[in-house]
Amino acid sequence: MEPITGAEILVRCLQEEGVDCMFGYPGGAVLHIYDALYAQEKIKHVLVRHEQAAVHAAEGYARASGKTGVVLVTSGPGVTNAVTGIADAYMDSIPLVIFSGQVPTALIGNDAFQEVDAVGITRPCVKHNFLVRDIKNLAETVKKAFYIASTGRPGPVLIDLPKDITIGKAEFHYPKKIKLRSYNPTIKGHAGQIRKAVDLVMSAKKPMIYTGGGVILSDGSTELVELTQLLGYPITHTLMGLGAYPATDKQFIGMLGMHGTYEANMAMHHCDVLIAIGARFDDRVTGKIEKFCPEAKIVHIDIDPSSISKNVQVDIPIVGSVPNVLRAMISVIRDEKLKPDTKALEHWWRQIDEWRAIKSLSYRQSDEVIKPQYVIEKLYQVTEGKAIITSDVGQHQMWAAQYYHFDRPRQWINSGGLGTMGFGLPAAMGAKLAFPDQDVACVTGDGSIQMMLQELSTMKQYYTPVKIVNLNNGYLGMVRQWQEFFYQKRYSMTYMEALPNFVMLAEAYGHVGMRIEKPGDVEGALREAFAMKDRTVFLDFITDQSENVFPMIPSGGGQNEMLLAERDEMVSTHEEGMVLV
Amino acid sequence: MNNSDNSNRHMISILMENEAGALSRVANLFSARGYNIESLTVAPTDDPTLSRLTLVTSGNEQIIEQIVKQLNKLIDVVKLIDLSETDSIERELMLVKTKAVGEQRAEMMRLSEIFGGHILDVTESTYTIELTGPGGKLDNFLNAVEKDAILEVVRSGATGIARGQKALHV
Numbered sequence: 079m080e081p082i083t084g085a086e087i088l089v090r091c092l093q094e095e096g097v098d099c100m101f102g103y104p105g106g107a108v109l110h111i112y113d114a115l116y117a118q119e120k121i122k123h124v125l126v127r128h129e130q131a132a133v134h135a136a137e138g139y140a141r142a143s144g145k146t147g148v149v150l151v152t153s154g155p156g157v158t159n160a161v162t163g164i165a166d167a168y169m170d171s172i173p174l175v176i177f178s179g180q181v182p183t184a185l186i187g188n189d190a191f192q193e194v195d196a197v198g199i200t201r202p203c204v205k206h207n208f209l210v211r212d213i214k215n216l217a218e219t220v221k222k223a224f225y226i227a228s229t230g231r232p233g234p235v236l237i238d239l240p241k242d243i244t245i246g247k248a249e250f251h252y253p254k255k256i257k258l259r260s261y262n263p264t265i266k267g268h269a270g271q272i273r274k275a276v277d278l279v280m281s282a283k284k285p286m287i288y289t290g291g292g293v294i295l296s297d298g299s300t301e302l303v304e305l306t307q308l309l310g311y312p313i314t315h316t317l318m319g320l321g322a323y324p325a326t327d328k329q330f331i332g333m334l335g336m337h338g339t340y341e342a343n344m345a346m347h348h349c350d351v352l353i354a355i356g357a358r359f360d361d362r363v364t365g366k367i368e369k370f371c372p373e374a375k376i377v378h379i380d381i382d383p384s385s386i387s388k389n390v391q392v393d394i395p396i397v398g399s400v401p402n403v404l405r406a407m408i409s410v411i412r413d414e415k416l417k418p419d420t421k422a423l424e425h426w427w428r429q430i431d432e433w434r435a436i437k438s439l440s441y442r443q444s445d446e447v448i449k450p451q452y453v454i455e456k457l458y459q460v461t462e463g464k465a466i467i468t469s470d471v472g473q474h475q476m477w478a479a480q481y482y483h484f485d486r487p488r489q490w491i492n493s494g495g496l497g498t499m500g501f502g503l504p505a506a507m508g509a510k511l512a513f514p515d516q517d518v519a520c521v522t523g524d525g526s527i528q529m530m531l532q533e534l535s536t537m538k539q540y541y542t543p544v545k546i547v548n549l550n551n552g553y554l555g556m557v558r559q560w561q562e563f564f565y566q567k568r569y570s571m572t573y574m575e576a577l578p579n580f581v582m583l584a585e586a587y588g589h590v591g592m593r594i595e596k597p598g599d600v601e602g603a604l605r606e607a608f609a610m611k612d613r614t615v616f617l618d619f620i621t622d623q624s625e626n627v628f629p630m631i632p633s634g635g636g637q638n639e640m641l642l643a644e645r646d647e648m649v650s651t652h653e654e655g656m657v658l659v
Numbered sequence: 660m661n662n663s664d665n666s667n668r669h670m671i672s673i674l675m676e677n678e679a680g681a682l683s684r685v686a687n688l689f690s691a692r693g694y695n696i697e698s699l700t701v702a703p704t705d706d707p708t709l710s711r712l713t714l715v716t717s718g719n720e721q722i723i724e725q726i727v728k729q730l731n732k733l734i735d736v737v738k739l740i741d742l743s744e745t746d747s748i749e750r751e752l753m754l755v756k757t758k759a760v761g762e763q764r765a766e767m768m769r770l771s772e773i774f775g776g777h778i779l780d781v782t783e784s785t786y787t788i789e790l791t792g793p794g795g796k797l798d799n800f801l802n803a804v805e806k807d808a809i810l811e812v813v814r815s816g817a818t819g820i821a822r823g824q825k826a827l828h829v
């Protein structure tokens with residue numbers, strides 16, 4: 079076999095991995111790679127306008143499609159710009175492979191031009207990373223990276239590539255299979271544990287199913303729906319888990335956690351058996367740990383042992399992958415014809431329906447000013463609940479999660495763990511590239527959108543027509559809300575006094591801009607925008623500046639201590655709660 | 660860490676890939692997650708592709724469980740054992756430079772003998788003593804020597820191995 083350059087080897091590896099789309103930004107250290115990309119057509123490379131956007135776009139692509147996202151950045155500032163995105167992918171367990179250019183091997187450590195210790199900087203926020211020191215290891219390293227990123231608990235893997243490695247030559251062999259002696263995720267659950275779990279689950283009088291991002295990541299939705307319906311138990315999702323079970327089904331009782339529904343949080347608080355599936359007991363979910371599910375015995379299914387009993391001690395841990403473990407549980411239940419305690423369940427549902435009747439997501443409509451919740455409700459109607467929705471971070475994110483009812487997995491794409499403002503727009507671009515035929519909308523805020531606004535230019539170049547739904551409240555609303563509640567309305571640095579004219583901005587980038595100020599115009603504007611299939615439309619909705627996200631569990635509160643809109647006086651949280659974010 | 664409180668002291672021994680960066684991954688984990696680290700030793704094994712890392716840490720049961728899980732999660736970690744959970748042998752090497760003048764010379768030699776030490780280097784006014792043993796024994800030696808007489812102490816950090824047939828290998 080003819081030896082080829084490292085850059086060519088890299089491109090061949092990507093082709094072998096079936097990569098059809100990647101996101102990146104060139105620079106000196108990766109020029110050889112860009113030259114090799116130029117010579118082929120199989121892989122589409124999207125030139126973003128900022129490396130952070132490359133990573134978020136790859137995340138959007140990965141979350142929408144289930145494939146591994148691929149990013150290429152240059153050394154030095156290229157890598158440092160990408161770090162926020164990498165940390166975001168790490169927190170939300172998104173499979174990515176990031177290639178970063180590096181100064182030539184001989185110059186490493188010399189403070190060479192555009193040198194940073196990429197492996198060192200990213201170590202705390204990657205699943206794993208590599209520095210390739212010998213071209214002979216290049217192909218195998220790429221194979222390992224894709225394997226590690228996409229298996230077990232997924233996550234970002236970075237490969238740092240010194241420039242000389244991309245120039246040097248070697249024969250290309252892509253390993254068919256890879257085996258790592260030190261990495262072997264457990265997929266199949268332990269039969270004994272599954273048996274115990276089924277016994278506990280069937281004995282429940284007030285059961286609760288709580289699922290998270292792990293169900294989406296593992297494509298375990300089919301099994302989850304089957305099990306949930308077989309049992310007839312109530313189910314709630316975390317912010318990252320929305321769409322795993324259809325939100326429009328009556329067994330779904332809404333999102334849980336800080337801004338979850340009253341019924342979901344109350345049911346959590348009062349349940350006697352909690353079945354946690356691919357969720358990591360985040361502090362935005364548990365509230366005060368000591369008050370979390372005080373009466374429940376807990377089963378926890380997770381592929382990552384370190385997620386289990388990290389924050390909350392559980393009774394029956396099962397390490398394994400969601401679809402596998404759920405299938406095993408379903409088999410036991412079916413084979414042995416086990417039946418839930420219908421009497422107790424009826425009673426439990428009656429209780430839950432009472433909580434539901436409180437209608438914790440109701441809000442006061444207005445004829446004068448656009449309510450942000452209303453925009454999302456209309457967005458839901460106009461898109462018939464079928465669009466892929468990405469979101470930025472803030473109040474608008476919570477409203478999107480609460481009022482758009484996600485019926486399928488991979489329909490809802492947002493930044494949960496890191497909460498990265500700026501995520502939404504590039505993620506929407508990535509999702510649209512994965513599914514050009516589907517409607518994609520980015521729900522954003524006046525603050526967040528300005529963090530990655532430059533990507534409007536990329537979206538023009540690569541023709542990714544998405545609809546941008548800007549809930550423009552003229553504030554860093556989520557922060558303003560906390561200042562209102564917990565800092566006696568001292569609005570320190572949360573008013574964006576000099577917002578740009580978003581309509582003109584959109585037009586400057588070659589897109590369509592619309593400004594909507596009246597509640598009566600909301601639906602019409604959305605219809606008009608979605609009718610423009612081939613255009614990116616920036617919908618700037620001027621919304622109620624003082625609206626707050628409800629319900630809310632103030633930090634440090636228990637799940638039964640929710641504050642409801644217009645019913646509860648907002649009070650400062652407990653002292654200990656104030657330290658939480 | 661307080662050595663007398665051995666209840667929450669754990670010695671964890673790790674076999675990991677002998678690769679650049681593996682050590683920093685372990686060290687990083689401890690600082691990033693705020694775990695205690697009392698000592699850490701590392702060297703390649705008879706199999707040059709593997710290093711053996713031994714660390715001493717402390718924490719309640721839940722913390723130790725998380726430490727073990729997080730260590731296992733590192734891609735470079737091949738296998739590990741919490742030696743505190745089994746019958747095991749702990750050893751640490753200490754080199755101590757002491758004053759040795761006048762009556763001190765005999766006294767120091769006697770102490771060294773009691774603790775099974777070796778005097779490696781002698782000058783008119785100093786001894787350099789080598790001692791091995793569990794950390795507690797080394798502490799005891801230092802406590803037995805007059806404070807003023809100690810010029811320098813170098814400790815390797817603890818390392819260990821399980822007793823009996825149990826062996827950590829791949």
Ligand SMILES: Cc1cc2nc3c(=O)[nH]c(=O)nc-3n(C[C@H](O)[C@H](O)[C@H](O)COP(=O)(O)OP(=O)(O)OC[C@H]3O[C@@H](n4cnc5c(N)ncnc54)[C@H](O)[C@@H]3O)c2cc1C
Pocket residue numbers: 169170171230231232289290291292293295296315316317318319333334335336337338355356357358359360362363379380381382385398399400401471472475476493494495496497498556
């Ligand atoms: C402004 C803001 C407000 C927020 N408010 C809320 C809120 O009210 N409610 C809320 O829920 N969240 C909220 N969040 C999000 C929160 O911070 C966490 O990101 C989220 O709760 C974590 O979701 P998760 O538990 O599903 O975990 P994820 O981060 O999705 O983790 C997935 C889990 O599944 C496991 N897993 C992965 N693959 C598999 C597999 N194959 N099989 C089994 N397990 C697997 C992983 O090991 C991990 O434990 C908010 C975030 C922001 C920014």
Ligand SMILES: Cc1ncc(C[n+]2csc(CCOP(=O)(O)OP(=O)(O)O)c2C)c(N)n1
Pocket residue numbers: 470471472473474475497498499500522523524525526527549551553554555556557
């Ligand atoms: C990069 C980044 N910086 C700061 C924050 C803290 N933060 C969380 S929400 C928020 C306000 C978001 O404002 P906007 O996008 O207008 O959304 P709104 O809450 O008004 O809907 C801020 C500043 C963050 N999450 N991310």
Ligand SMILES: [Mg+2]
Pocket residue numbers: 472523524525549550551552553554555
């Ligand atoms: Mg805002």
